[in-house]
C-alpha cells in the first residue's frame with residue numbers, strides 16, 4: 001500500500017540554521033497522524049515540505065506516492081490561520097471551492113455546512129473562530145484529497161470547539177478513506193484522534209510509530225533508586241527522575257520486564273510525548289533510543 005508520507009533523510013535549512021534535520025519516517029495511508037512538538041520544533045516546515053510549498057535542502061519526501069505539489073488534487077492543505085475570506089459568504093466559499101477544484105464534492109460540502117448549522121449567507125468575517133475552522137475543514141475535505149494536511153487547526157479554539165472540530169475530522173477520515181496529517185503542540189488534542197504519531201523536537205524526529213505500538217512498548221518503571229546505565233541493553237531509557245530512594249524511569253523495550261525490583265506501569269500517550277519532549281537532566285546516563293517503532 002502506498003504510504004501517505006514517506007521521508008528519507010529529509011532536511012530543510014533557513015540560512016545556516018536547520019529547521020528540520022535528518023527526518024526519516026513512513027506514515028501509512030488511512031491513518032490520522034499527529035505531529036506534535038514544541039514551538040519552533042519544525043512542524044510547519046515538515047508540513048510545508050509535504051504540501052510542496054517548500055523544497056527540501058537535503059533528502060526526499062513523497063506524499064501519496066508522488067512528489068509533493070505534483071498532483072494538487074491528491075493533497076489538501078489547511079494552513080495555520082484557517083484561511084477564509086472575511087468578505088465572502090459561506091456559500092461563496094463553496095462556489096469558489098467548486099470552481100477551483102476538479103474533484104469537488106458539492107453534496108459533501110453542503111451536507112457538512114448544514115450539519116454544522118452554518119448559515120450559507122453569513123460572511124466568513126462574522127463567523128466565530130471555531131466556525132471559521134470548520135468552514136476551512138469543509139473546504140479541505142470537499143476537495144476529496146487522499147491526504148489532508150492541517151497545520152495546528154485547533155490552536156485558537158476553545159476546548160468544546162476543539163473537540164467538535166477533531167470529531168468532524170475523525171468522521172471525515174473514516175467516511176472518505178482520507179489520510180490525515182495534523183500538527184499541534186498539545187498532545188491532549190491528538191490523544192483521542194490519532195492512530196499514528198510523530199514527535200518532533202529541536203528540528204529532529206524523536207519518535208514515530210503507530211500509537212498502539214508505541215503504548216505497548218513503553219513502560220513506566222518505579223523502584224529503588226538505580227543508575228539507568230545498569231539496565232539491560234534492550235531497555236532504552238527515554239526519561240528518568242530520582243528521589244533519594246526511588247527511581248522512576250520511562251523505558252522503551254520490545255520484551256517483557258521481569259525484574260522484581262520494578263513496579264511496571266502503563267504510560268499514556270501524553271506521558272510518552274512529554275518524556276520525549278523534555279530534555280533529560282543528565283544526558284550521559286540516558287540511552288538515546290533508536291527512533292522508529294515498526295509494526
Ligand SMILES: Nc1ncnc2c1ncn2[C@@H]1O[C@H](COP(=O)(O)OP(=O)(O)OP(=O)(O)O)[C@@H](O)[C@H]1O
Pocket residue numbers: 014018019020037038039040041042043044045046185
Ligand atoms: N521563513 C523562515 N525563515 C527563517 N527561519 C524560519 C522560517 N520559517 C521557520 N523558521 C525557523 O525554523 C524553525 C522551525 O520553525 P517551524 O515554523 O517549522 O516550527 P513549528 O514547530 O511549526 O513552530 P510553532 O509551533 O511555533 O508553529 C524555527 O526555528 C523557525 O524560527
